[in-house]
Amino acid sequence: MSENQVPAIELKNVHKTFGHRKILRGVNFSVRKGETMVLLGPSGTGKSVSLKHITGLVVPDIGDCLINGQSISHSKEKIKKQLRGRMGVMFQSGALINWLTVYENVALPLREHKLAKGKELDRIVTEKLGWLDLLPAKDNFPADISGGMKKRAGIARALTTNPEILLYDEPTSGLDPVMSNVFNELILRLKKELGVTSIVVTHDMESAYMIADRISFIYEGEIIFCGTVTDIKNTSNQVVQQFINGRTHGPMILDHSKKKK
Ligand SMILES: Nc1ncnc2c1ncn2[C@@H]1O[C@H](COP(=O)(O)OP(=O)(O)OP(=O)(O)O)[C@@H](O)[C@H]1O
Ligand SMILES: [Mg+2]
Secondary structure: OOOOOOOOEEEEEEEEEEOOEEEEEEEEEEEOOOOEEEEEOOOOOOHHHHHHHHHOOOOOOEEEEEEOOEEOOOOOHHHHHHHHHOEEEEOOOOOOOOOOOHHHHHHHHHHHOOOOOHHHHHHHHHHHHHHOOOHHHOOOOHHHOOHHHHHHHHHHHHHOOOOOEEEEEOOOOOOOHHHHHHHHHHHHHHHHHHOOEEEEEOOOHHHHHHHOOEEEEEEOOEEEEEEOHHHHHOOOOHHHHHHHOOOOOOOOOOOHHHOOO
């Protein structure tokens, strides 16, 4: 790939404060077209907030987020919607609508953006439900399915519009190993066959190593590491090492009391 190519996603010096709490302190990272970037970091360090900036739902206090070179942060709502239309987003909470069946939840983006109806809509929704092994649950309501099934419905919904960009917030948490693997294979296939660009926030190191082209590590609102799977395994950064090896005793990572003001 050409080094000069415009990145699919770019965060430039993104700062965000909520109330008195500085959450992002100048986040910089870019994702190349067709790349899978895994975003790692301890709880509460701004991973989900970073994804929300990319969708344009959260606007930075300072800095910018670009999609294919175009600012989503500082554009009018119409442009934001257009850019968001190219993304499939799976929020951490799942965000299923309780009064709609699994089928209708997955069909929602197609209906909302008037992208398909009738037999075509049914074909697309049935295909995505099949990929995530959800056909037996298609007529159930979210309250009547397991946590892992909700997660899978969130993934199926993110895929319905055949997006160029996929953002997943902890897709494999709560999935059993078989379904986690289905997800990993899906990400690899979407990248290989359709050239999809993805950001995957996860704590699942096995999944990260399997799907990532590169891994970024966010800590106290800054990206403190970015590199390949080999790079991260060999990093001398103590915080990153401690996190990826799952050690609970370490010099820094639990020292959240020492928050910078
Ligand atoms: N809209 C908001 N208003 C106020 N504070 C917020 C808002 N959104 C996020 N925060 C705070 O920002 C911090 C970072 O949140 P974020 O959800 O990005 O963490 P995370 O890295 O995704 O953590 P986890 O791994 O637990 O999901 C948290 O302390 C959270 O409470
Ligand atoms: Mg989160």
